[in-house]
Amino acid sequence: MKLKEDIARLAREARQPDGSAYRSLACDEVAALAAAHGVPAWELEAAALDAGVAPERYARNLGSLGPAGQARLLRSCVALVGLGGLGGTVLETLARMGVGRLRGADGDRFEESNLNRQALCRMAGLGCAKAQAAAEAVAGLNPSVQFEQRLGFLDRGGMAKLFSGADLALDCLGGLASRPALHDAARAAGLPLVSAGVAGWTGWVATVLPHGPSPIDLLGSRPGAEDSLGCPGPAVHAAASLQCAEAARLLAGQPPALAGKMLLFDLADMHFETVDLG
Numbered sequence: 001m002k003l004k005e006d007i008a009r010l011a012r013e014a015r016q017p018d019g020s021a022y023r024s025l026a027c028d029e030v031a032a033l034a035a036a037h038g039v040p041a042w043e044l045e046a047a048a049l050d051a052g053v054a055p056e057r058y059a060r061n062l063g064s065l066g067p068a069g070q071a072r073l074l075r076s077c078v079a080l081v082g083l084g085g086l087g088g089t090v091l092e093t094l095a096r097m098g099v100g101r102l103r104g105a106d107g108d109r110f111e112e113s114n115l116n117r118q119a120l121c122r123m124a125g126l127g128c129a130k131a132q133a134a135a136e137a138v139a140g141l142n143p144s145v146q147f148e149q150r151l152g153f154l155d156r157g158g159m160a161k162l163f164s165g166a167d168l169a170l171d172c173l174g175g176l177a178s179r180p181a182l183h184d185a186a187r188a189a190g191l192p193l194v195s196a197g198v199a200g201w202t203g204w205v206a207t208v209l210p211h212g213p214s215p216i217d218l219l220g221s222r223p224g225a226e227d228s229l230g231c232p233g234p235a236v237h238a239a240a241s242l243q244c245a246e247a248a249r250l251l252a253g254q255p256p257a258l259a260g261k262m263l264l265f266d267l268a269d270m271h272f273e274t275v276d277l278g
Helices: 002-010 027-037 041-050 056-074 085-097 130-141 156-163 179-189 215-219 233-251
Strands: 012-015 021-025 053-055 077-081 101-106 146-151 168-171 193-199 202-208 261-266 271-276
Touching (some): 002 041, 085 101, 085 233, 101 156, 168 179, 168 233
Parallel strands (some): 077 168, 168 193
Antiparallel strands (some): 193 202
């Protein structure tokens, strides 16, 4: 009760760009209240939404997600495998959107060839572990989000541990070699998995339900076209953004748009199509 009273006391009137009013809680007030009450900041933000108060950092999400959807995101836990091109953009986007708990695994370090596309890669961070850079990025973007890093390349047992207790898995790997094991681990954990890949200006995104078809069933684990066509930034960020949009739908309690399907895009001619995997 005291927590709700403190939230109500600190809430202020604010307006959306269309003029509609809402009650808002500033970022510094979230941090102070969470510390005072000894609760995680994401939990406090979800409680504020339940009480009709919107944490200001999510105000521009509400027209699309609604307060209940935003609260569901805050109470969610998402596991990412891969924190490079796809994973860095996915991690940043989900942290900004307010997914309360994120886990990320990667055993790689940044190198110069990553600079063209990887959101977490900076000149000053060359040689640094991607998992550590991810932790620092989340802390700087949204300290309300809890991030758990796994530094290393995961075997099946490691994937099982990463997925334990999560609500959703995201396949942000490059190439195809490690994806069959990842998709099998998500199935074994009973988790929906949002997967994506990029080759040159083309890419794909698919949602794999525990008992549903996977694009990896078709693609296998042979060397991918990414090795020869490369991975320019616009295609990587497009695929990552589509992954995040599908992840947000699932976490907010909406039906997946790409379950059993594969969205294909080609940015060279701005062509998009969706094909059934069944």
